[in-house]
Amino acid sequence: MESKFVSIIIPAFNEEDYIEKTIHSAMKLPYLKEVIVVDDGSRDHTKKILSLLKPLYKELRVFSLNHNQGKGQALMYGVKQANGEILVFLDADLGESISYATKLIDPVLQQNADMTIAIFPMSKKKGGFGIVKKLAQQGIYLATGFKTKAPLSGQRAMKREVLTNIHGLDKGFGIEVGLTIDVLKRGFHIQEIKIPFSHRETGRDLQGFIHRGREFIDVFKTLIKKWRMSE
Template sequence: MKVSVLIPAWNEADRIDQTILAVRTLDIVDEIVVIDDGSTDDTYRISLEAGARVIRHSTNYGKGAALYSGLLVAEADIYVFLDADMCETAVEIEKLIRPLLQNRCDMTIGRLPKPLKGGFGLVKNFARGGIRRLGGVDMQAPLSGQRALNRSVLDAIGNLGDGYGVEVGMTIDAARGGMRILEVEVDMKNREYGRDLRGFLHRGKQFLQIARVLLNRWQT
């Protein structure tokens, strides 16, 4: 079975090469596609030099649009969605791929260790409650962007949306479509946002974009 890893990236020049090189060590992966979503730094060049296939957006369209662009060019049996800032811990995606190869599920979601820094859990609980109400499943990692899925999930997923609501909408659509969802513990680490102004602004943006996705799914 062919496995393609899709990495949406926006201004990730300082980390993207480490993430790509980590994924390249996995024999289980056949293709790495980076979607440079309008970066103004060297993300495009560094991704190419690290050995990835790179799609370049002239403008920052958002995560959902980036993933959709990747899906248009990558023909695979299993797709892995991976954040660009995972660095060497990106090798842990193997744990997300194996259950799909074994036909134990249709989509895996990476459950990362609890961050050393973080907020108060308001956005996470909001997303978790929305998924439970609209999708009928209780997820411990509702916001995780580290996922692997087979082609049947793509048929169940509607509009990927944009920004931080992508994962929430994806989970609701997959659950409504009867897909088998499995959360998997992975020892991965990405960029953390603390309880400072930057962190609160980030979580505020998350909340608004997730609310928009939940409203959309509630109306359908």
């Protein structure tokens, strides 16, 4: 396999419970790499934990935004700092399961895909009713003809040229849907891969329904934006 420099970009907002395990595990990934963490205006101890971790790893680069700007903005900030030929987006709450990122990165390194997307295992607890996922799937299909199994997955690896050929990332929870549509419309090849990542899951409580409500609105807005741009 050809050796290429890999930039792993992790946006973090209030991730004090997960960020340490995630970083320690990310450092064990077998690549010539840098790990870029963008603290998106966290109000808990995330920033302090990162400041303690930074001296431990020469590959770790930490940036802090003055206020919460959203995942899309945090990722784009990280992309601007990145030096890698391969860019990898991973969430801060993956913990030790981030070690499975090799399954995401290797197909891109092997030239089998321009971008890979992780398909998560079935949820361990009851979440929503799949409404947002169905909206995203149908929207992506209508826009591109691509039948996706993981329209909302944020775990992705891609060639740098993929991002340089699109007009940035969408804001809010529509970022993944927008990225998938933009990448496909520019003729790049996407491969979805089942990967046993584990992360924090939202349940059927008030907070969970509020989260999914915001997600639905952002995905819908993103789809409307993409459809208007294609007219």
